[in-house]
Amino acid sequence: MTLLVQAAQARLPSADEPSCYSRLVNDWVCGDYLTDRRSEIVDATVQHIGITVVAVVLGLLIAFPLALLARRLPRLESAILAVTTGIYTVPSLALFPLLVPFTGLTATTVVIGLALYALTILVRSLLEGLRSVPDEVRESATGLGYGRGGLLMRIELPLALPVVMAGLRVATVSTVALTTVGSLVAYGGLGNLIKDGVLTNFRAELFTASVLCVLLAVILDALLVLAQRVLTPWTRGVRT
Amino acid sequence: MTVFSDMWAYLSDPANWSGSDGIAALLGQQLLLTFTALLMAMALGLPLALWLGHLGRGGFAAINISNIGRAVPTFALLALLVVAPWPGTDSFGPYGRAGLATLIALTLFALPPIITNAYVAMREVAPDVREAARGMGMTGRQQFWQVELPLGLPLVVSGLRLALVQVWATATIAALVAGPGLGQIITDGFFRSNYGKGIAGAVVVAAVALVLELLAAMAQRAVDPTRRTGATATPGGGHDDALSVTGATVESSAEPVG
Numbered sequence: 001m002t003l004l005v006q007a008a009q010a011r012l013p014s015a016d017e018p019s020c021y022s023r024l025v026n027d028w029v030c031g032d033y034l035t036d037r038r039s040e041i042v043d044a045t046v047q048h049i050g051i052t053v054v055a056v057v058l059g060l061l062i063a064f065p066l067a068l069l070a071r072r073l074p075r076l077e078s079a080i081l082a083v084t085t086g087i088y089t090v091p092s093l094a095l096f097p098l099l100v101p102f103t104g105l106t107a108t109t110v111v112i113g114l115a116l117y118a119l120t121i122l123v124r125s126l127l128e129g130l131r132s133v134p135d136e137v138r139e140s141a142t143g144l145g146y147g148r149g150g151l152l153m154r155i156e157l158p159l160a161l162p163v164v165m166a167g168l169r170v171a172t173v174s175t176v177a178l179t180t181v182g183s184l185v186a187y188g189g190l191g192n193l194i195k196d197g198v199l200t201n202f203r204a205e206l207f208t209a210s211v212l213c214v215l216l217a218v219i220l221d222a223l224l225v226l227a228q229r230v231l232t233p234w235t236r237g238v239r240t
Numbered sequence: 241m242t243v244f245s246d247m248w249a250y251l252s253d254p255a256n257w258s259g260s261d262g263i264a265a266l267l268g269q270q271l272l273l274t275f276t277a278l279l280m281a282m283a284l285g286l287p288l289a290l291w292l293g294h295l296g297r298g299g300f301a302a303i304n305i306s307n308i309g310r311a312v313p314t315f316a317l318l319a320l321l322v323v324a325p326w327p328g329t330d331s332f333g334p335y336g337r338a339g340l341a342t343l344i345a346l347t348l349f350a351l352p353p354i355i356t357n358a359y360v361a362m363r364e365v366a367p368d369v370r371e372a373a374r375g376m377g378m379t380g381r382q383q384f385w386q387v388e389l390p391l392g393l394p395l396v397v398s399g400l401r402l403a404l405v406q407v408w409a410t411a412t413i414a415a416l417v418a419g420p421g422l423g424q425i426i427t428d429g430f431f432r433s434n435y436g437k438g439i440a441g442a443v444v445v446a447a448v449a450l451v452l453e454l455l456a457a458m459a460q461r462a463v464d465p466t467r468r469t470g471a472t473a474t475p476g477g478g479h480d481d482a483l484s485v486t487g488a489t490v491e492s493s494a495e496p497v498g
Binding site for chain 2: 089091092097098101173176177178179184191194197203218221
């Protein structure tokens with residue numbers, strides 16, 4: 001009888017055994033962490049996606065007129081390229097503090113910084129893409145009566161799309177990775193979890209956030225590839 | 241903007257430059273780390289990439305290495321290396337645990353641009369040039385040393401240039417995991433709400449990054465064989481530009497800086 005009770009007691013404590021993310025165990029991979037801290041992880045991921053998407057879209061919105069301007073005025077082109085490359089040389093950990101006096105410790109700081117980096121890649125790929133349109137095509141379009149705007153929107157941009165999308169993919173994947181550095185101003189998405197994981201030696205948090213970062217980059221990249229396939233049906237089969 | 245006057249005050253005070261955690265010492269640390277990592281990456285990556293490029297094999301792997309490298313956040317890799325129980329030592333030279341983690345992370349991050357550019361450089365040597373070399377009776381070794389390497393050198397150096405600036409930038413991030421280097425000034429200033437100091441650190445890092453970039457660009461121009469003979473000059477463009485996203489290099493270059 002007593003033996004049975006003892007056996008039952010021996011089995012019971014397993015319910016409040018230290019979970020795999022407690023200080024004693026500190027596993028790298030831990031399912032309990034995922035379930036227990038779900039809302040925290042989801043919040044960080046949503047913030048990460050939000051910052052990345054806004055930054056890339058902002059970068060694209062600025063890059064587009066800049067590229068058109070650079071194309072129209074060749075003298076400005078080297079200046080625009082030099083300035084954007086200069087920005088790219090500035091390390092992100094240095095760029096964010098430089099922006100803080102203007103934008104404060106907000107998500108705006110991170111978004112602007114990342115948009116500046118994305119801008120560099122996007123301006124270049126837009127210019128390369130537009131340059132890749134054959135002159136004959138442009139001439140035929142003009143012959144068919146296309147004006148400047150129509151030529152750009154309906155002929156040049158669609159043909160430039162493959163190169164532009166390649167640039168967009170590079171910019172997006174880089175931005176996902178760079179967003180983590182935003183944890184310096186407390187808006188780093190999954191970077192916040194990574195930073196916390198280092199400071200508190202919390203392996204499950206650190207590992208989960210790192211893996212999610214890479215996953216996010218891969219998923220966004222795949223989505224862009226998919227978008228490109230949908231947007232440029234004519235390139236399928238005739239791979240150039 | 242009082243932060244900027246704070247920044248100037250910090251930068252112009254000689255006391256902040258000297259000492260074991262002064263700007264000069266940290267700058268030295270970061271330069272040492274940067275160049276050690278770059279040399280290690282060169283020793284590891286260059287021979288392999290050049291050889292594969294010479295043979296014309298393994299291109300798929302070379303290109304994909306850089307794509308994977310881009311998706312892994314530097315910060316995450318550094319953090320994992322610092323917290324992980326391996327690589328063993330708690331002290332490595334003067335920098336401690338975070339120093340070794342930084343060195344490993346920096347070396348890994350220098351590899352993709354070096355490997356892809358070296359590979360592409362070998363592949364982009366014009367086929368007729370290669371054929372002419374073979375027609376002159378050159379052996380594979382002679383072809384490599386006398387034709388392919390000199391012609392491909394600007395692109396190889398462009399990869400080194402990209403890696404150098406990138407490693408310098410990444411070395412700053414080491415401070416987020418209590419590593420060595422100038423990033424310490426930035427994070428220290430930040431976490432103690434001494435923004436002037438943080439921005440001072442950022443200015444020094446950015447200035448050195450630009451200097452390194454300019455020096456590397458000069459080195460790149462110096463090794464360009466087509467420039468020496470004055471045959472072609474491609475201002476502000478062409479395939480030798482490390483950041484351009486075009487044809488063969490669409491997937492290969494343009495790594496995030498830190």
